[in-house]
Amino acid sequence: SQQLAKEGISPQDRIVGMQLGAADSFKRRTVESFAEVARYLKARHRVKIYLNASAGEIKLVDKFLSLFGNDGVFQESRKSLSQSAALIQRCSLFITADTGPMHMAVALGVPLVGLFCPTEAEVTGPLHHPPAMIIRKTVPCNPCLARDCRDNFCMRQISVEEVCEAADRMLETGRGR
Numbered sequence: 559s560q561q562l563a564k565e566g567i568s569p570q571d572r573i574v575g576m577q578l579g580a581a582d583s584f585k586r587r588t589v590e591s592f593a594e595v596a597r598y599l600k601a602r603h604r605v606k607i608y609l610n611a612s613a614g615e616i617k618l619v620d621k622f623l624s625l626f627g628n629d630g631v632f633q634e635s636r637k638s639l640s641q642s643a644a645l646i647q648r649c650s651l652f653i654t655a656d657t658g659p660m661h662m663a664v665a666l667g668v669p670l671v672g673l674f675c676p677t678e679a680e681v682t683g684p685l686h687h688p689p690a691m692i693i694r695k696t697v698p699c700n701p702c703l704a705r706d707c708r709d710n711f712c713m714r715q716i717s718v719e720e721v722c723e724a725a726d727r728m729l730e731t732g733r734g735r
Contacts, residue, residue: 561641562648565632567606574599574725575608575646575663577654578622579615584710585655587673589618593625594718595653595725600630603729608645609633610652610659651728653721655713660684671724675712691724 567573576596580586596607607626611619611633619633634641643662646652652663652670656677661684663670669689676697684690695715 561634561645562632565606567632572603572605572650572729573608573648574603574605574729575610575649575652575654575668577610577652577657577659578618579611580655580657584712585657585677586710587655587713587716588710589621590625591714591718591721592653593622595721596622596626596631598718598722599725599729602726605630605650605729607631608649610642610646610654651725653725664690669728671721671728673713673716673721675715689728691728693720693724 562568574596576592578586578589578592599605600607607630609619609622609631623631634645637645642659643666646659646663646668647666649663649668652660652668653673654660654663654670655673660670660672664684664687667689670684670687670691672684672690672692674692675695684692693716695712697712698715
């Protein structure tokens, strides 16, 4: 709460968290798409944006900030796992691919929009987590090139509009607290 106050976040502010990175690059959305979603949500819902990032993902955060700006955005890359959990728990909504922080959000009961391709939501997704919406696309290549894939074209099948619509529904229905 002191960290949030330093960032200009009040207890009444709604926060949308975004996980820009993923251990496997083929699971990542483009930073540009996250910036577009953030711009839309900030304008429509007046939310603050929390960027959850590991120390190794600072370049993604820097790129996001160069596209979006600093106003209403905060992140802390030197945080412990418990600090990360506390920040995720404070989110009204968490937008993420299939990542460890997605599972943390599920464990904490945080509403989320999960972005899946090429991983299987039925296998690694937020099963039995009512405040979750999954956007899933089928793998366009068969067999899936997965870890050898140099171009995350799978994740680019998910449009900015689809993510914005899912976030709208979560935030407007109160499922995104």
